[in-house]
Amino acid sequence: MRIPLSAPDITEAEIDAVAAVLRTPQLSLGAKMIEFEAALGDYVGVPHAVAVNSGTAGLHLCIRALGLGEGDEVIVPSFTFIAAANAIRYERASPIFVDVDAASLNISAIDIERAITPRTRAILVVHTFGRPADLRPIVKLARRHQLVLIEDACEAIGAEYEGRKVGSFGDAAVFAFYPNKQITTGEGGMIVTPSPELAARMRTLRNQGRRPDDGWFQHTELGYNYRLSEINCALGIGQMRRLDEILALREQVARRYDALLSGTKGLILQGIDPPGMRISWFVYVVRLSAAFSTDDRDAIMRTMHHAGIGCGRYFAPIHLQPSYSDYAGQRPLPVTEFESKRTLALPFFNRISDTQIAEASSTLIASINARCGENT
Numbered sequence: 001m002r003i004p005l006s007a008p009d010i011t012e013a014e015i016d017a018v019a020a021v022l023r024t025p026q027l028s029l030g031a032k033m034i035e036f037e038a039a040l041g042d043y044v045g046v047p048h049a050v051a052v053n054s055g056t057a058g059l060h061l062c063i064r065a066l067g068l069g070e071g072d073e074v075i076v077p078s079f080t081f082i083a084a085a086n087a088i089r090y091e092r093a094s095p096i097f098v099d100v101d102a103a104s105l106n107i108s109a110i111d112i113e114r115a116i117t118p119r120t121r122a123i124l125v126v127h128t129f130g131r132p133a134d135l136r137p138i139v140k141l142a143r144r145h146q147l148v149l150i151e152d153a154c155e156a157i158g159a160e161y162e163g164r165k166v167g168s169f170g171d172a173a174v175f176a177f178y179p180n181k182q183i184t185t186g187e188g189g190m191i192v193t194p195s196p197e198l199a200a201r202m203r204t205l206r207n208q209g210r211r212p213d214d215g216w217f218q219h220t221e222l223g224y225n226y227r228l229s230e231i232n233c234a235l236g237i238g239q240m241r242r243l244d245e246i247l248a249l250r251e252q253v254a255r256r257y258d259a260l261l262s263g264t265k266g267l268i269l270q271g272i273d274p275p276g277m278r279i280s281w282f283v284y285v286v287r288l289s290a291a292f293s294t295d296d297r298d299a300i301m302r303t304m305h306h307a308g309i310g311c312g313r314y315f316a317p318i319h320l321q322p323s324y325s326d327y328a329g330q331r332p333l334p335v336t337e338f339e340s341k342r343t344l345a346l347p348f349f350n351r352i353s354d355t356q357i358a359e360a361s362s363t364l365i366a367s368i369n370a371r372c373g374e375n376t
Contacts, residue, residue, distance in 0.1 A: 005310030014238035048199035055176025059087035109137035127156035
């Protein structure tokens with residue numbers, strides 16, 4: 001693609017930091033991991049952080065360390081990346097899918113409460129596309145029903161809700177650093193939690209079940225190799241130092257798209273400044289109106305791809321995935337199923353140029369207008 005959907009932003013300083021680690025004998029479980037954990041925890045405002053090798057691993061450790069398992073139900077949106085539900089199933093708990101709000105594409109306290117049963121043990125709230133969910137009523141609901149609250153903030157580092165960073169509201173939260181995220185470690189994730197006991201358990205689980213006083217060949221419990229290398233952590237430290245700059249750049253890109261696309265007939269924009277919130281721009285997703293079909297959306301995607309412009313659908317509902325066929329009949333999710341057929345993510349990354357934004361926008365508008373002509 002001439003204009004990719006996403007692209008990492010790596011500086012020479014970060015490359016030098018990675019190279020410096022490679023000149024040492026400590027490539028895992030070293031000082032860089034501790035520094036990266038401290039930097040992320042301080043930024044979010046949560047006392048304990050645990051580096052892991054992916055956001056998926058982080059979600060899995062949250063489910064396991066919080067004692068969720070067979071017979072337990074965890075409420076989760078279907079309109080999200082599949083890892084959120086997979087992590088629940090890894091421990092043989094049951095994901096209970098709920099619909100999302102049509103405006104924010106996040107789950108709401110109202111829909112969560114409707115799904116609560118005597119078997120409900122936890123809520124896994126996702127901050128979709130970097131926009132915070134409406135957390136205050138969700139936190140109150142979790143407390144009233146004595147439910148565990150996990151924040152999937154994998155797309156939302158730096159997002160704020162009522163003046164607090166997302167990730168600081170739940171019993172645990174997870175961030176992710178895949179190359180398409182706001183900051184990247186190549187592969188990697190971070191769990192944050194206010195609980196020292198929970199953090200200690202997660203550190204044991206990520207390192208093959210070894211407690212701090214265990215020898216290398218002693219394993220107190222069943223664990224996993226979810227460690228994040230010193231190389232990844234060195235890159236993460238460098239990215240964290242630029243995080244405020246990166247978030248500002250991405251917000252500028254979102255505002256530029258918004259200015260160019262506002263008023264386009266048949267196009268619904270995400271909104272820039274939701275009250276009481278700050279979006280951390282992970283992707284820029286637009287939606288086609290009800291006048292368009294899935295075929296229209298896919299034809300627009302093909303037109304943009306043919307022009308060398310990256311774009312993609314976000315998200316395919318989890319409950320309709322082949323691997324979730326047993327869950328498809330839980331309850332109707334009309335908003336999820338309707339909106340997922342009409343979403344389109346546009347090229348979005350830190351260093352995208354105004355010229356590239358303008359070309360992506362004009363190509364999209366022309367494609368929409370062409371489809372409008374065919375549908376009249």
